[in-house]
Amino acid sequence: MSATRERMAALKARLEASSPAPPPTPIEPVLAPPRRVFPTPKTRNRFAENAAAHTTALVGIGHVGTRYATDVILQFQAELAVAHQAVATELSESFAAQHALLPLQSRVTSHREFLLRPDLGRRLDEASLARLRSQAMKGIDVQPILADGLSATACMGSGVQLLQSFIRECEAFGLSVGTPVCARFARVWLEDEIGETVQAKVAAILLGERPGLGTGDGLSAYLVHAPKLGKTDGDRNMLSNIHTRGTRPEEAAKRLAVLARAMLEQGTSGVSLDLGKLAKELGDSGGRGYRAPQERVRLVEVPT
Amino acid sequence: MSVLVPIVPKVLAVRRLPRAAPALLLAYGADPARHVSLGIVTCDQDDPTYVALDEATKHAAVDVIFARSFYAGAAHSSGRNSGEIMGILAAENPDELEHGLRAMLRCLEHDACFYSADDAGSVTVFPHVVASLGRYLSVKSGLPEGEALAYLVAPPLEATVALDAALKAAEVRPVMIFPPPTETNFAAAWLTGSLNACQAAAEAYAETVVRVAMEPRERWNR
Numbered sequence: 223m224s225a226t227r228e229r230m231a232a233l234k235a236r237l238e239a240s241s242p243a244p245p246p247t248p249i250e251p252v253l254a255p256p257r258r259v260f261p262t263p264k265t266r267n268r269f270a271e272n273a274a275a276h277t278t279a280l281v282g283i284g285h286v287g288t289r290y291a292t293d294v295i296l297q298f299q300a301e302l303a304v305a306h307q308a309v310a311t312e313l314s315e316s317f318a319a320q321h322a323l324l325p326l327q328s329r330v331t332s333h334r335e336f337l338l339r340p341d342l343g344r345r346l347d348e349a350s351l352a353r354l355r356s357q358a359m360k361g362i363d364v365q366p367i368l369a370d371g372l373s374a375t376a377c378m379g380s381g382v383q384l385l386q387s388f389i390r391e392c393e394a395f396g397l398s399v400g401t402p403v404c405a406r407f408a409r410v411w412l413e414d415e416i417g418e419t420v421q422a423k424v425a426a427i428l429l430g431e432r433p434g435l436g437t438g439d440g441l442s443a444y445l446v447h448a449p450k451l452g453k454t455d456g457d458r459n460m461l462s463n464i465h466t467r468g469t470r471p472e473e474a475a476k477r478l479a480v481l482a483r484a485m486l487e488q489g490t491s492g493v494s495l496d497l498g499k500l501a502k503e504l505g506d507s508g509g510r511g512y513r514a515p516q517e518r519v520r521l522v523e524v525p526t
Numbered sequence: 527m528s529v530l531v532p533i534v535p536k537v538l539a540v541r542r543l544p545r546a547a548p549a550l551l552l553a554y555g556a557d558p559a560r561h562v563s564l565g566i567v568t569c570d571q572d573d574p575t576y577v578a579l580d581e582a583t584k585h586a587a588v589d590v591i592f593a594r595s596f597y598a599g600a601a602h603s604s605g606r607n608s609g610e611i612m613g614i615l616a617a618e619n620p621d622e623l624e625h626g627l628r629a630m631l632r633c634l635e636h637d638a639c640f641y642s643a644d645d646a647g648s649v650t651v652f653p654h655v656v657a658s659l660g661r662y663l664s665v666k667s668g669l670p671e672g673e674a675l676a677y678l679v680a681p682p683l684e685a686t687v688a689l690d691a692a693l694k695a696a697e698v699r700p701v702m703i704f705p706p707p708t709e710t711n712f713a714a715a716w717l718t719g720s721l722n723a724c725q726a727a728a729e730a731y732a733e734t735v736v737r738v739a740m741e742p743r744e745r746w747n748r
Binding site for chain 2 (some may be wrong): 224225226229230231233234237248331
């Protein structure tokens with residue numbers, strides 16, 4: 223190596239060691255970002271707008287290039303998170319006792335097993351069966367059952383309110399109501415075994431429904447006439463979306479009592495139950511006309 | 527920071543004329559009586575080539591009969607073999623020419639070269655110290671053979687600031703100052719003094735070019 227190259231290498235090492243960082247250059251004032259970073263579409267699709275007015279489904283939400291807008295994606299993720307959390311929630315063992323309900327449990331022993339084994343969630347375990355036989359009223363018209371289902375959040379939220387309203391409405395119709403029970407790790411068909419055991423004419427299970435986007439607090443109710451093991455979904459009548467933004471619990475309780483009375487009068491349930499006469503009492507839930515979509519809760523705030 | 531990385535010059539063409547025509551020799555400023563064999567070299571860096579031509583005169587009985595930089599540098603050369611400079615060594619004896627060319631190419635490969643002065647390599651500096659002048663540069667500079675010479679080249683503004691630093695850094699005196707623009711639009715200076723002084727001046731020059739390249743727009747309170 224030449225003398226000059228050696229000296230330059232040494233100088234390079236020295237300069238690098240001292241690392242003479244230049245003083246920061248003054249920054250020009252930064253302009254405020256645009257308030258909305260994606261363009262609002264100038265042309266609107268009337269079909270999409272009409273469709274969107276009928277549903278809470280994600281239609282007519284526009285796009286930015288080939289992608290969804292940021293607020294749509296954030297809203298979707300937030301709603302999915304609500305649904306996930308609702309499914310993951312577990313009903314506490316003390317919940318039944320706190321609300322003076324007869325505690326029951328299916329043959330499921332853990333929350334994970336509950337999700338993986340629907341068949342076990344449809345049968346009562348031995349202890350519950352014994353408790354039900356010894357403590358519950360027998361030979362009644364309606365057996366009300368509160369259960370967690372796939373959303374313990376909904377059950378703990380407005381479940382008790384719906385149960386009490388339902389009992390009150392049934393009694394107002396002069397029906398005899400059985401001992402209210404609360405079942406853990408329950409699937410819909412658990413009402414068959416419970417109703418059969420207490421010899422009820424109608425069994426009604428009110429349970430948290432499988433959450434949709436953003437609705438972790440929805441309850442469903444399934445009614446079956448002459449409950450016994452082996453009844454199918456064709457034998458049941460149900461009401462879903464029971465939450466503050468859908469059918470309110472008080473309103474739902476009225477309709478369920480009407481259904482229960484109709485079952486007792488007609489001696490059947492499910493597809494063979496004639497709902498035509500009940501249109502007035504069931505309100506718009508019996509009809510097929512236009513229904514405004516339920517209100518969508520904004521979970522994410524995006525400046526517009 | 528990766529500055530002061532050597533940028534090795536590319537020798538683009540080397541051709542020998544064992545027996546050049548006298549008219550050609552005269553036209554290129556040679557003496558047909560003494561200069562018979564020619565060695566012609568083009569390179570993409572002019573100043574290392576001047577140093578290398580001088581180096582050749584120290585190793586063999588050769589003369590530099592022609593050495594000119596081309597206008598606006600290698601980036602605007604007239605062809606892929608033109609580069610930035612053409613230098614011609616001449617000798618009476620082809621063997622001497624051979625030795626001289628070898629010394630010149632060795633110098634270009636291992637010694638004289640530009641260095642990067644910024645990360646992008648768009649500012650370069652040539653802070654070379656010729657420890658002992660050969661016949662070519664001693665004639666050019668008017669110094670006796672064997673003197674030390676700091677051969678300093680940089681772009682115009684960097685060169686101007688750095689020359690000031692070099693002159694103040696050591697006991698050196700200016701021999702020649704080439705203000706911009708030269709043929710290649712650089713600016714250059716030849717300083718002399720003791721070998722140590724020349725080296726100190728060259729180092730100060732290189733460091734200053736690097737610092738100016740880092741902050742070309744000095745800040746002051748306006």
